[in-house]
Amino acid sequence: FEHRALTGRHVLITAGPTQENIDPVRYITNHSSGKMGFALAEAAVEAGAKVTLITGPVHLPTPDRVNRIDVVSARDMLAACEVAMPCDLLIAAAAVADYRPEVVAQHKMKKDPTSGEGLLLQLVRNPDILATLAGRPDRPFSVGFAAETENLLEYASRKLRDKNLDLIVANDVANPTIGFNSEENAITVIDRDLAQTSFAQTSKGKIARQLVAFIADRLNQA
Numbered sequence: 001f002e003h004r005a006l007t008g009r010h011v012l013i014t015a016g017p018t019q020e021n022i023d024p025v026r027y028i029t030n031h032s033s034g035k036m037g038f039a040l041a042e043a044a045v046e047a048g049a050k051v052t053l054i055t056g057p058v059h060l061p062t063p064d065r066v067n068r069i070d071v072v073s074a075r076d077m078l079a080a081c082e083v084a085m086p087c088d089l090l091i092a093a094a095a096v097a098d099y100r101p102e103v104v105a106q107h108k109m110k111k112d113p114t115s116g117e118g119l120l121l122q123l124v125r126n127p128d129i130l131a132t133l134a135g136r137p138d139r140p141f142s143v144g145f146a147a148e149t150e151n152l153l154e155y156a157s158r159k160l161r162d163k164n165l166d167l168i169v170a171n172d173v174a175n176p177t178i179g180f181n182s183e184e185n186a187i188t189v190i191d192r193d194l195a196q197t198s199f200a201q202t203s204k205g206k207i208a209r210q211l212v213a214f215i216a217d218r219l220n221q222a
C-alpha cells in the first residue's frame with residue numbers, strides 16, 4: 001500500500017463549458033476546451049485520489065481510472081455535483097455560463113420575414129455551482145479558477161472571498177499563449193491570507209501536477 005498525497009480522498013472536478021439551449025438547434029456557451037480540468041483529473045488520480053470528473057461538452061478522452069459524468073447545462077452540472085457529494089476536495093475548472101435563456105423554444109425559432117429588426121433574448125442567472133457547494137455544511141476544501149482579461153489578482157481575490165473558497169487559481173486569458181484552447185498555462189494561486197504563489201508557464205499537464213501537489217499540501221494541513 002503506497003501512500004500518496006491524495007490517497008483515500010474523494011476529489012470532485014468540474015471541467016469544460018456548459019451549453020444553455022435557446023431552441024433545439026441553438027445554444028449559448030463559453031470558450032473552454034476542458035484541457036485544464038481533464039489534466040487536473042489525471043494528476044489527482046496519480047496522487048492517489050478517487051476522482052469524479054463532471055464535464056460539459058468537450059472533445060477529450062477520459063483519463064484512466066476517472067469516473068466521468070457528462071452534462072450539458074449549468075443546472076445539470078450542479079445536479080450531478082450534488083449527487084456526487086460528499087467530497088474532500090472540489091476543484092471547479094468549468095467555464096460555466098452565468099446566464100441561460102429564460103425560456104427554451106420548443107421549435108427552431110424562425111426569422112421574422114417582415115422586419116430587419118434584431119432579436120431580444122431574455123436571460124436569467126444560472127446557479128453558482130462552486131459557491132453553492134462551498135456554502136454547504138459539508139463543504140469540501142474548495143478551489144476555484146478566475147479567468148480574467150484585466151485586474152486579474154484583484155478580481156480573483158474578490159471571488160475567493162465572495163464564494164468562500166480556500167484557494168483561487170488566477171489565469172490571465174488576455175494572453176493568447178495560456179488559458180482557453182492553448183496547450184500551456186501559467187497561474188497564480190491565492191490563499192485566504194491573500195498570499196500568492198506563482199507557477200511559470202508550461203504544459204497544462206505539468207501545471208496540473210504542480211497545482212495538485214500544492215493543493216494536496218494545503219488540504220493535508222487543513
Ligand code: C5P
Pocket residue numbers: 014074092093094095096097098126127128129130131143144145146147159
Ligand atoms: O464568477 P466566475 O464565473 O468568474 O467564477 C469562476 C469560478 O467559479 C470557476 O471556478 C468556475 O468553475 C466557478 N463557477 C461555478 N458556477 C458558476 C460560475 C462559476 O462553479 N455558475
